[in-house]
Amino acid sequence: xxxxxxxxxxxxxxxxxxxxxxxxxxxxxxxxxxxxxxxxxxxxxxxxxxxxxxxxxxxxx
Amino acid sequence: xxxxxxxxxxxxxxxxxxxxxxxxxxxxxxxxxxxxxxxxxxxxxxxxxxxxxxxxxxxxxxxxxxxxxxxxxxxxxxxxxxxxxxxxxxxxxxxxxxxxxxxxxxxxxxxxxxxxxxxxxxxxxxxxxxxxxxxxxxxxxxxxxxxxxxxxxxxxxxxxxxxxxxxxxxxxxxxxxxxxxxxxxxxxxxxxxxxxxxxxxxx
Numbered sequence: 141x142x143x144x145x146x147x148x149x150x151x152x153x154x155x156x157x158x159x160x161x162x163x164x165x166x167x168x169x170x171x172x173x174x175x176x177x178x179x180x181x182x183x184x185x186x187x188x189x190x191x192x193x194x195x196x197x198x199x200x201x
Numbered sequence: 202x203x204x205x206x207x208x209x210x211x212x213x214x215x216x217x218x219x220x221x222x223x224x225x226x227x228x229x230x231x232x233x234x235x236x237x238x239x240x241x242x243x244x245x246x247x248x249x250x251x252x253x254x255x256x257x258x259x260x261x262x263x264x265x266x267x268x269x270x271x272x273x274x275x276x277x278x279x280x281x282x283x284x285x286x287x288x289x290x291x292x293x294x295x296x297x298x299x300x301x302x303x304x305x306x307x308x309x310x311x312x313x314x315x316x317x318x319x320x321x322x323x324x325x326x327x328x329x330x331x332x333x334x335x336x337x338x339x340x341x342x343x344x345x346x347x348x349x350x351x352x353x354x355x356x357x358x359x360x361x362x363x364x365x366x367x368x369x370x371x372x373x374x375x376x377x378x379x380x381x382x383x384x385x386x387x388x389x390x391x392x393x394x395x396x397x398x399x400x401x402x403x404x
Binding site: 168175178179182185186187191195197198 | 257
């Protein structure tokens, strides 16, 4: 009787994975491009007071 | 890399990793450049997760104090990128906050910034106000309506500018799961916008 060797791949590191929405070929990519400017309007910054506290801490040794 | 004194213009051309090295080497002022580069990405991400300006300020401050203390103690792993590392710290602080509060995120009607927005309304026309409300308040509320895991990926991808690999590492999921969550987040946002548009057109 002949033995048949089977092989199961365990190293999946080299399998190509979509790294971006574009690569994943998703239909929502176009929608994302459309709403990006609206999403960008939600950007905000911490107060000057908070930044000053962090800088003050950074300078203490 | 030698510890060279940088003029403000030159400092803008220095990589995050080199700025970190300069800080560790004693040039405290370079933290200002790191803050300038990333404050908006990190703060917006925190704010959209906790939905409160003052709480976001506290968490942002705590995150950077942890960053500074870690850099000083020599425990910073140079293999990782600076921004994803800070985002991980901020993300963990947000999780800690919700654990302590023993509550899930809920939509709040107003915070300090909303009060400021209301004050500004008096200087706007009705049309401008509608536009602002649609683009700012409504979209923000829609983001808040997303399931937590989808909201998290959308915020980290768009606002924190992390790659899907970095998001996957940070949230302990596969890249495909992170991509899937982004896909669902966008799909759900589109559905919410369609519902909103239908309601507006019905008058």
